[in-house]
Amino acid sequence: MSGMVEKRGVGLWLTHAGLILGVLVIFFPIWLAFVASTVTQPEIVRPPMPLLPGDQFFENYREALVSGVNTPVARMLANSAVMALGIAFGKIAISLLSAFAIVYFRFPGRQLFFWLIFLTLMLPVEVRIVPTYEVVARFGMLNSYPGLIFPLIASATATFLFRQFFMTVPDELAEAARVDGARPMRFFWDILLPMSRTNIAALFVILFIYGWNQYLWPLLITTDPSMNTIVMGIKQMFPSGDDVADWPVIMATSLLAMLPPVLVVILMQKLFIRGLVDTEK
Amino acid sequence: MATVTLTNIRKSFGPNEVIHGVDLDVANGEFIVIVGPSGCGKSTLLRMVAGLETVTTGELRIGGERVNEKEPMDRNIAMVFQNYALYPHMSVFDNMAYGLRIAKTPKAEIAERVANAAKLLQLETFLARKPRELSGGQRQRVAMGRAIVREPDVFLFDEPLSNLDAKLRVQMRLEIKALQRKLGVTSLYVTHDQVEAMTLADRMVVMNAGDVEQIGAPLEVYERPASLFAAQFIGSPSMNVLRGTAAGALVTLANGAVIEAAVDAKGPVIVGIRPEHLAPDPQGPIALDTTMSEPLGWNTLVHGTMGGTDSELVASLAGVHRESELQGTMRFSVAASLTHLFDAASGRRLGG
Amino acid sequence: MEKRVTFKGWLLPLLLVAPQLAVTAVFFFYPAGQAVWQSLFIPDPFGLRSQFVGLGNFEFLLGDSYYRASFVTTAVFSSLVTLVSMGAALCLAVLADRLIKGASTYRTLLIWPYAVAPAVAGVLWLFMFNTRVGVISWYLGLLGYDWNHVLNEGEAMGLVVVASAWGRVSYNFLFFLAGLQSIPRSVIEAAAIDGARFWTRFRTIVFPLLSPTTFFLLVVNIVYAFFETFGVIHTITSGGPQQATTILVYKVFADGFVGQDLGSSAAQSVILLIVVGTLTIIQFKYIERKVHY
Known part of the structure; x- marks a missing residue:
C-alpha cells in the first residue's frame, strides 16, 4: 500500500468489513422488529426472544391491519397517506403559484410578502403548537384532515426552492413565450411547470416523508382513534399501567409505518438525494 | 412584410438614459444590422422593437402603425435569441408550433407551415427530437424555424450566431443571408461582430454608448466612416x-x-x-x-x-x-x- | 438577483400569492403572534381571564430550576446526538469514499433509515432495551449489567441519544460522502506523493476541505436534535426519569398541554423561537459565505 491512494488486498477487505459492520448495526433494530412481527406474544415475553423469523407473519400483520389495538392499522395507514399527500401536494401547489408571482411579476407588497414568508423558515411547528392548536380548534378542525394538513403547509421552504429554480430559467424563454403570444398563466402551464418536473418530484419525495413522519401535531389534534395517523398511533397501542404490550402487533405496525417512506427513499433515490440537497442548502 | 420606423427613440432605466434618441427608417424587405460593442444599447433597441422593453419616449411604427403600446404578440414580429430560447421539454415540432397553437391556427395549417419551414431548414428528420438532442447549428435552425412559421412582418435577430463555433458561424451566416433574400422579410439583426455586420447588412447601424454613430451600407461605412468610432469599429485590424x-x-x-x-x-x-x-x-x-x-x-x-x-x-x-x-x-x-x-x-x- | 423579464399587471400576482398568504397568516403568523402575546400573561385557574405580567413568565422561567435543568438536558442531548450521528457517519463515509466500486451500493443500504420517523425509531429502540422483553437488555443482564432506563437517568439519556442519532447517521453519511467525493482526487494524490500516510492525509487535507460540510451538518443536526426528536423522547421516556430527558420542546408540550400552563408554555415557545432563529441566521450567514466562494 505504501502511500498509494487506491486500496487493495487487506485494506480493501477491511474497508468492506467496516462498512458491512455499519450496515448491520443500522439494520439490526429493523431486523429485530421484523422477527418480533413474525412470532407469537409468548415467544417475546419469555426472553430472550428468537433472532430468526417465526411463522406468524400473516397472522400478526392481518391482526394489525384489520383490528389493531384501538383502531385498525389499515385505517391509520389511510389517514397517514391522506395527510402526507395533502401536505406534499398542498405545499407544492401554493408554493409554485407564489414563487411564480414573486419571480415573474412586480406587484405592490411584493417585497413585504417575500420577507413575510422568509420569516416562516425560522419557526418549526413545534414552537407554536399551543396557539396553533387553539386556531385549529376554533375552526372546528380537530380530528379532521384539514386540521392535520394546513398548519404543516404554512411554511415557505418550497416557495424558496421554486423561486431559486425559476431564477435559473433563462429570461429568453419567457421572452420567447411572450413573442409567441403566451399570456402569463399559459407560460406557467406550458413552459414553467413542465420544466420544473424534476424539482417538483424531488420536493414531493421530501415533503411526503416529512408529512408521513409527523408525530407531535397529529398527537395533539387527533383525539378520535379513527383519525390517528400510523406514526403517532403506535404509541397509543402501548397499554397504560403494567399490562404487557402486544409486541408482535406493535412491531408489525412499526414496520408498516416505515414501509411507505422507506420505499419512497429507495425507489426514488436520485430524486430523494436531490430533494434533500435542494431543501437543506 | 412591413417597414419599421423609429423616431427619436429613447430608453431610460430609472434615472439612467441608455438610448439617446435613435432615428431609423427601415424599408420593406431590408436587412438592417445593428452593430456595436457590448453595452452600446443595441440589444435594448432591438428589444424595444420586439416589445420586450417599453419605449421611454419616441415613436415606433411597424407597417406604418404605431406599436409602442402593443404586446410583442400583437406586433407580428418573430425573434431569434442568442441562446435560441428553445423550450427544452418540447419537441422540435412543438417548439415551432407553439406560437401558432396559441394563435389557435387550425391543426392542418400548423402541420403544413411547420413542414415547410422544416424543409427549408433541412430539419425534417429532427422534428420529433428534443432540443438537447440537437447540435448547436441544428438548434439555431430550429430557432429560425420558429420565427419563420409565424410568417411575421419583421424578423428580429439578437446575436443569433454568437453561441456557435467559428466554422459553423460562417456557414450559418450564409444560410441566414440566403434565407432572408428568399423570404424577403424585413429584418433587424444585432451583433457585436463587424464581419457579420459587413457580410449580412443591406445597411448597418453603428452604435456606441446609446448613440447612433453612422447608418449606411457596409462599404459606405468602410470607405467613408462618419466618426472616429465607426472608423475604428469597422475593419480588421482596426484603423x-x-x-x-x-x-x-x-x-x-x-x-x-x-x-x-x-x-x-x-x-x-x-x-x-x-x-x-x-x-x-x-x-x-x-x-x-x-x-x-x-x-x-x-x-x-x-x-x-x-x-x-x-x-x-x-x-x-x-x-x-x-x-x-x-x-x-x-x-x-x-x-x-x-x-x-x-x-x-x-x-x-x-x-x- | 432579479429577473429581467416580468409580466405586467398586479391583480394576477396578488391572486397567485393569496393562498400562501392566507394559510401563512392563519396558521403561522397569528399563532406565532399569539405565542408572543400569551407569554406576557398568566391565565387564571379557570381560564376565564388573564392577567398581564409583562416579562414575568420569562423571569419565572429563568429562575425555575426545572427549566434551567431542561436547558442543560437539551444542551447535553443535542451535543451527544450531533456528535454520535456525525462521528459514525463520517467514519462510514470515509470508508465508502475509499472504495472505487460499490460506494453507491453502501449508500443505498445506509440512507433509508432517514425515512424512519423518529417516533418509530423510538419504538424500535425501546423494544430492544425494554426492561422486560428487550433482547439487548436481556443479554446485558447475562453479562451482569442490570439495564433499566426507566429508573436510571444516564441510561435513559443514552437510549434516547442513540435512538435519535440512529436515523440521522443516514443523512449525515449522505452529505459527508458527497463532500468527500467532491474533493479533487489530485489533491489527495499529491499529498500521497508527498509521502503523507492515510491518517496524516485525513487530518491535514481531507478534514479541512470537508469543513464547510461539517459546519453545515453541525447546525442542521443541532436544529434536528432540538425539535424533531420529540417523537423519540415521547415514545421512549416521556421526559423521565425525574425529567432527565425533558428537552425544551418536550417541556413546551408538557407544560402547555399536560400541565395547561399556557403563559409559561408560550414564554418557552418564545425562547425556543429565539434559539432557532439564531441558529437559522448562523446557517444563512454561512450559506452566504459559501456562495461568495
Whole structure:
C-alpha cells in the first residue's frame, strides 16, 4: 500500500468489513422488529426472544391491519397517506403559484410578502403548537384532515426552492413565450411547470416523508382513534399501567409505518438525494 | 412584410438614459444590422422593437402603425435569441408550433407551415427530437424555424450566431443571408461582430454608448466612416489613428512627418489610415518601428510604433512575408484618397 | 438577483400569492403572534381571564430550576446526538469514499433509515432495551449489567441519544460522502506523493476541505436534535426519569398541554423561537459565505 491512494488486498477487505459492520448495526433494530412481527406474544415475553423469523407473519400483520389495538392499522395507514399527500401536494401547489408571482411579476407588497414568508423558515411547528392548536380548534378542525394538513403547509421552504429554480430559467424563454403570444398563466402551464418536473418530484419525495413522519401535531389534534395517523398511533397501542404490550402487533405496525417512506427513499433515490440537497442548502 | 420606423427613440432605466434618441427608417424587405460593442444599447433597441422593453419616449411604427403600446404578440414580429430560447421539454415540432397553437391556427395549417419551414431548414428528420438532442447549428435552425412559421412582418435577430463555433458561424451566416433574400422579410439583426455586420447588412447601424454613430451600407461605412468610432469599429485590424496638425491638404504628424490628406483642414486633427492602405515605400513619409509580425497566410500584419513616437501602428501587407524581411524600421506611404480626417475634439469626419 | 423579464399587471400576482398568504397568516403568523402575546400573561385557574405580567413568565422561567435543568438536558442531548450521528457517519463515509466500486451500493443500504420517523425509531429502540422483553437488555443482564432506563437517568439519556442519532447517521453519511467525493482526487494524490500516510492525509487535507460540510451538518443536526426528536423522547421516556430527558420542546408540550400552563408554555415557545432563529441566521450567514466562494 505504501502511500498509494487506491486500496487493495487487506485494506480493501477491511474497508468492506467496516462498512458491512455499519450496515448491520443500522439494520439490526429493523431486523429485530421484523422477527418480533413474525412470532407469537409468548415467544417475546419469555426472553430472550428468537433472532430468526417465526411463522406468524400473516397472522400478526392481518391482526394489525384489520383490528389493531384501538383502531385498525389499515385505517391509520389511510389517514397517514391522506395527510402526507395533502401536505406534499398542498405545499407544492401554493408554493409554485407564489414563487411564480414573486419571480415573474412586480406587484405592490411584493417585497413585504417575500420577507413575510422568509420569516416562516425560522419557526418549526413545534414552537407554536399551543396557539396553533387553539386556531385549529376554533375552526372546528380537530380530528379532521384539514386540521392535520394546513398548519404543516404554512411554511415557505418550497416557495424558496421554486423561486431559486425559476431564477435559473433563462429570461429568453419567457421572452420567447411572450413573442409567441403566451399570456402569463399559459407560460406557467406550458413552459414553467413542465420544466420544473424534476424539482417538483424531488420536493414531493421530501415533503411526503416529512408529512408521513409527523408525530407531535397529529398527537395533539387527533383525539378520535379513527383519525390517528400510523406514526403517532403506535404509541397509543402501548397499554397504560403494567399490562404487557402486544409486541408482535406493535412491531408489525412499526414496520408498516416505515414501509411507505422507506420505499419512497429507495425507489426514488436520485430524486430523494436531490430533494434533500435542494431543501437543506 | 412591413417597414419599421423609429423616431427619436429613447430608453431610460430609472434615472439612467441608455438610448439617446435613435432615428431609423427601415424599408420593406431590408436587412438592417445593428452593430456595436457590448453595452452600446443595441440589444435594448432591438428589444424595444420586439416589445420586450417599453419605449421611454419616441415613436415606433411597424407597417406604418404605431406599436409602442402593443404586446410583442400583437406586433407580428418573430425573434431569434442568442441562446435560441428553445423550450427544452418540447419537441422540435412543438417548439415551432407553439406560437401558432396559441394563435389557435387550425391543426392542418400548423402541420403544413411547420413542414415547410422544416424543409427549408433541412430539419425534417429532427422534428420529433428534443432540443438537447440537437447540435448547436441544428438548434439555431430550429430557432429560425420558429420565427419563420409565424410568417411575421419583421424578423428580429439578437446575436443569433454568437453561441456557435467559428466554422459553423460562417456557414450559418450564409444560410441566414440566403434565407432572408428568399423570404424577403424585413429584418433587424444585432451583433457585436463587424464581419457579420459587413457580410449580412443591406445597411448597418453603428452604435456606441446609446448613440447612433453612422447608418449606411457596409462599404459606405468602410470607405467613408462618419466618426472616429465607426472608423475604428469597422475593419480588421482596426484603423490606425494618428494625431497631427493640418494646414490645407497637408498634415504634420507628431514625429514631424508630413502626409497629404484628401481634404483641406486647419489645426489639430486625427488622421485615420487603414492598415491595408499602408503601402511599403522606402521613400514613404511614415516610419514603422517594428516590434512583431503575424503571418496570416493571405496577408501579414506588422505591428509596431510610428517612428520616434509611441503611437501604435499596424500595417497589413498582402501575401506571405518572412519575419526576416520585417525587422527594424520600415517605411510606408499612403494615397491621399485613402486617408480619413477627423476633428480632434468631436471625432466627426472632416470633409465629404 | 432579479429577473429581467416580468409580466405586467398586479391583480394576477396578488391572486397567485393569496393562498400562501392566507394559510401563512392563519396558521403561522397569528399563532406565532399569539405565542408572543400569551407569554406576557398568566391565565387564571379557570381560564376565564388573564392577567398581564409583562416579562414575568420569562423571569419565572429563568429562575425555575426545572427549566434551567431542561436547558442543560437539551444542551447535553443535542451535543451527544450531533456528535454520535456525525462521528459514525463520517467514519462510514470515509470508508465508502475509499472504495472505487460499490460506494453507491453502501449508500443505498445506509440512507433509508432517514425515512424512519423518529417516533418509530423510538419504538424500535425501546423494544430492544425494554426492561422486560428487550433482547439487548436481556443479554446485558447475562453479562451482569442490570439495564433499566426507566429508573436510571444516564441510561435513559443514552437510549434516547442513540435512538435519535440512529436515523440521522443516514443523512449525515449522505452529505459527508458527497463532500468527500467532491474533493479533487489530485489533491489527495499529491499529498500521497508527498509521502503523507492515510491518517496524516485525513487530518491535514481531507478534514479541512470537508469543513464547510461539517459546519453545515453541525447546525442542521443541532436544529434536528432540538425539535424533531420529540417523537423519540415521547415514545421512549416521556421526559423521565425525574425529567432527565425533558428537552425544551418536550417541556413546551408538557407544560402547555399536560400541565395547561399556557403563559409559561408560550414564554418557552418564545425562547425556543429565539434559539432557532439564531441558529437559522448562523446557517444563512454561512450559506452566504459559501456562495461568495
